[in-house]
Amino acid sequence: MTYSLAVLSSLLIPYAHSAPLAAAEPCTKEFLTSTANTYINSQRLGNTSSLPSIQASNFIYEENNVVKAIGSSSSLLTTALQIAHNRTIIDTTACATYTEIISTSPSPGHVVATQIRFSDNDGTLRPTLVDSIVTTQGDWLFNATKSLAIVQAEDWSPIPSTRSALLTAIDAYLDLWGNPSAPVPWGVPCRRMEGSAYTGSGLPTDSCNIGIPGGSQPPVTNRRYVVDEEAGSANVLCDFGAMRSGAPDSHEIRLEGGKLRFVHTLTVMRTGG
Known part of the structure; x- marks a missing residue:
């Protein structure tokens, strides 16, 4: 038997910015x-x-x-x-x-x-x-072989950041949907893997600030956070309002020098997936 997330929302805490555990x-x-x-x-x-x-x-x-x-x-x-x-x-x-x-x-x-x-x-x-x-x-821009080649060419060696910087950056990025002027700490170069599509071509001018819809967009909700200060990375699982009225979605960011360096996104498009 399966249950919708809405039915169990009282059990599945939003984990907003993930308070310390006692x-x-x-x-x-x-x-x-x-x-x-x-x-x-x-x-x-x-x-x-x-x-x-x-x-x-x-x-x-x-x-x-x-x-x-x-x-x-x-x-x-x-x-x-x-x-x-x-x-x-x-x-x-x-x-x-x-x-x-x-x-x-x-x-x-x-x-x-x-x-x-x-x-x-x-x-x-x-x-x-x-x-x-x-x-x-069937999911957004899915191709596992292409995704594998992309991640194998990236360097995610630990670069420490602060919890505050990581949370601020990933929230600002996700806030773009609904607030195009959100203060994202864009870095250059920055490369985004969206499904298996990649914004990077190996140039020092590569940017993640492309292909982001402008105007009014449904917000990204139900954010669940994991933040690793030692690695300089943060992940959010969420409901992506701009697709399927809240498609299951994952966004992970990597900061270098306080700026976005990598973004990985997954979005489920299959009905019932």
Whole structure:
């Protein structure tokens, strides 16, 4: 059985700017990385058997803004993927992770954006929410092979930033839809991967400030944040109002010197996807 996100909105907190978590044990980078790796390995195997032992009693699995049983046939986690790329950022303040996955096999492939959130469960930190945006054939500008080539050519080595700068930048970028004058810290060069379309051509003048619709646009809502100050990256899962009246969507940014350097976006266009 599945439930709409609206029905469970009282359970799935918006995580606005992700307040620090109070827990019985520290939320460490090592702990978060280990759990994210368990998720990645489960997706690689298409087997969720290792997950129930670590999840909280109030655990929720959400895929494209719909809550599902994690082991159901409609859950991507029950499909084995040959993972060609994965990258995880860690948010010890919010006790959360974000993982980007690209798989080109089985065809036509998948590009996945997953946040995992944790809370104190009887004195032990456990995952309470796995929140995934899953794109495949039929989604916005989807081509897993092209996306893989793009990310493999990018350098996301850690460049520390501040939580405030990352939150301000990603909110300003998303605010462009509804506020074309939002103060985005545009960087040059900057390259945006939108599905598998890329604004960059390898020139020092590459810009992300192209192809952004002007005028009045429906806002980006239901923002869920993961911020990694050490990596200089932040991710937001959201409802993208300009498409499908709120398409499931992921945006990740990378700052260098306080300016946008990379933007990765995924948007689900399949009805029922």
